Amino acid sequence: MNQTKHIIPLKNLNLTNRFLFDEVMEDLDTHQDALSIIFGTDIPLLLQNETEKELRVSPLLRSIRLDVVSMDSDRVLYNTEMQSERKNDLAKRSRYYQALVDTNLLEPGVPNYNLLNSTYIILITSFDLFGYGKYRYTFEPVSREVPECRLDDKAIRIFLNTKGTNQDEISRELVDFLHYLEHTTDQAALASGSERIKRIHQRVCKVKLSEKVGVKYMQAWEEKYYEREEGREEGRAEGRKEGKTELLKTLIRKKLAKNKSINQIADELEEDTETIEAIIQKMDIA
Numbered sequence: 001m002n003q004t005k006h007i008i009p010l011k012n013l014n015l016t017n018r019f020l021f022d023e024v025m026e027d028l029d030t031h032q033d034a035l036s037i038i039f040g041t042d043i044p045l046l047l048q049n050e051t052e053k054e055l056r057v058s059p060l061l062r063s064i065r066l067d068v069v070s071m072d073s074d075r076v077l078y079n080t081e082m083q084s085e086r087k088n089d090l091a092k093r094s095r096y097y098q099a100l101v102d103t104n105l106l107e108p109g110v111p112n113y114n115l116l117n118s119t120y121i122i123l124i125t126s127f128d129l130f131g132y133g134k135y136r137y138t139f140e141p142v143s144r145e146v147p148e149c150r151l152d153d154k155a156i157r158i159f160l161n162t163k164g165t166n167q168d169e170i171s172r173e174l175v176d177f178l179h180y181l182e183h184t185t186d187q188a189a190l191a192s193g194s195e196r197i198k199r200i201h202q203r204v205c206k207v208k209l210s211e212k213v214g215v216k217y218m219q220a221w222e223e224k225y226y227e228r229e230e231g232r233e234e235g236r237a238e239g240r241k242e243g244k245t246e247l248l249k250t251l252i253r254k255k256l257a258k259n260k261s262i263n264q265i266a267d268e269l270e271e272d273t274e275t276i277e278a279i280i281q282k283m284d285i286a
């Protein structure tokens with residue numbers, strides 16, 4: 001089988017593809033344009049973007065890999081994630097991301113938690129996770145008893161939905177941007193009056209024409225392909241092992257019913273006595 005026939009060519013990818021999104025948003029100016037569209041104001045980024053940034057607080061705990069991380073001139077931290085696959089753990093995943101991001105913001109021994117940076121965890125989804133038809137869902141803690149009382153911990157999570165329907169509630173530019181993420185074409189970029197979207201599209205075209213990025217894309221695809229194949233083979237091997245064990249159990253029951261000894265059973269089934277004894281111990285024998 002030709003493995004490459006299932007690959008979507010790099011030139012045909014939309015920005016909802018995580019690989020292309022990371023490559024495009026790695027550019028500081030491009031991510032700055034995207035954030036400025038999302039927040040409706042210029043976001044002057046200060047530091048070079050980090051893509052696929054790994055965070056881990058202990059070798060014993062699960063690490064995370066952040067898509068794009070930036071900081072602006074006010075030291076506000078932005079983590080922007082692309083999520084095209086619907087999963088039921090995204091709300092708690094955003095909580096875990098927030099926790100690990102926070103643990104990396106204060107140096108050891110800093111006594112004042114007010115020095116924690118303001119943070120935005122932004123998840124862009126190609127589906128409506130919450131089902132209210134909104135392009136944007138913004139979450140920040142408020143008091144259940146006094147809704148106008150905000151916790152004001154400066155940790156905000158935003159879910160953007162490319163399938164929203166409330167165009168009259170957000171900017172035209174953000175609507176066009178979310179549409180462009182799903183339809184990353186010359187036509188979609190030209191149809192928008194946004195200079196920011198046109199600049200983002202220029203970056204997209206540059207990335208798609210890059211031979212270096214093309215090689216990186218093929219390598220990333222091959223790594224995922226072989227990981228999937230290894231997983232399938234491990235599953236098949238485990239299935240064969242379980243099948244063999246069940247067959248041995250059936251044969252052992254029959255031979256025990258004939259009052260055969262463990263040594264006789266092991267000899268007849270061509271297995272060592274330790275294997276037979278271990279299986280018998282796990283069997284529910286009436």
